[in-house]
Amino acid sequence: DGGITQSPKYLFRKEGQNVTLSCEQNLNHDAMYWYRQDPGQGLRLIYYSQIVNDFQKGDIAEGYSVSREKKESFPLTVTSAQKNPTAFYLCASAQQGDLYEQYFGPGTRLTVT
Amino acid sequence: RKEVEQDPGPFNVPEGATVAFNCTYSNSASQSFFWYRQDCRKEPKLLMSVYSSGNEDGRFTAQLNRASQYISLLIRDSKLSDSATYLCVVTFNSGGSNYKLTFGKGTLLTVNP
Numbered sequence: 001d002g003g004i005t006q007s008p009k010y011l012f013r014k015e016g017q018n019v020t021l022s023c024e025q026n027l028n029h030d031a032m033y034w035y036r037q038d039p040g041q042g043l044r045l046i047y048y049s050q051i052v053n054d055f056q057k058g059d060i061a062e063g064y065s066v067s068r069e070k071k072e073s074f075p076l077t078v079t080s081a082q083k084n085p086t087a088f089y090l091c092a093s094a095q096q097g098d099l100y101e102q103y104f105g106p107g108t109r110l111t112v113t
Numbered sequence: 114r115k116e117v118e119q120d121p122g123p124f125n126v127p128e129g130a131t132v133a134f135n136c137t138y139s140n141s142a143s144q145s146f147f148w149y150r151q152d153c154r155k156e157p158k159l160l161m162s163v164y165s166s167g168n169e170d171g172r173f174t175a176q177l178n179r180a181s182q183y184i185s186l187l188i189r190d191s192k193l194s195d196s197a198t199y200l201c202v203v204t205f206n207s208g209g210s211n212y213k214l215t216f217g218k219g220t221l222l223t224v225n226p
Binding site: 012031032035040041042043045088090093096100101102103104106107109 | 147202214219
């Protein structure tokens with residue numbers, strides 16, 4: 001089945017540790033995105049990539065890093081520099097075109113204590 | 114003015130009711146418009162794309178008013194399973210192949226038996 005997978009579903013880390021969240025898609029989509037969602041808030045864009053080996057900062061990139069070495073994969077690293085890392089992280093992908101509909105993975109809930 | 118603003122909600126309606134959500138956007142160059150639904154602690158899922166001429170999918174009708182910069186979603190004969198948060202999403206081309214999606218904070222709908 002085509003889709004987007006994120007792992008793990010739940011992740012717990014101690015403050016000061018870097019952590020990498022996985023996102024894989026087999027939809028052959030060119031573009032991939034990372035968002036975070038906090039309670040009562042809308043989705044906020046962290047990073048996005050329109051093509052392999054290229055990515056751009058979104059609205060809240062500080063404390064995060066990404067790579068796009070393969071079309072299918074767009075891992076996100078939450079570094080110790082991120083002040084409030086506890087959140088629901090969502091990965092999405094889209095095929096470039098007129099409508100540009102985004103499809104989301106199931107998300108990873110990160111808790112940092 | 115916020116980029117995308119939705120009815121704050123929450124909406125509590127009985128089964129069978131008709132409910133309407135409104136969303137306004139600030140960027141007149143916005144190109145694509147969507148409604149997503151998000152169940153509690155799950156990822157957003159695309160409900161409908163919104164076309165200029167308006168479109169209908171079963172009990173759901175979406176409309177776009179470019180002159181007034183708002184979109185709407187109407188749900189007729191609401192079901193218990195319609196209970197979710199509804200997200201308004203607006204896209205515009207920020208240059209070249211870069212598309213930016215902006216999400217509203219969402220409106221929570223609870224359909225009661």
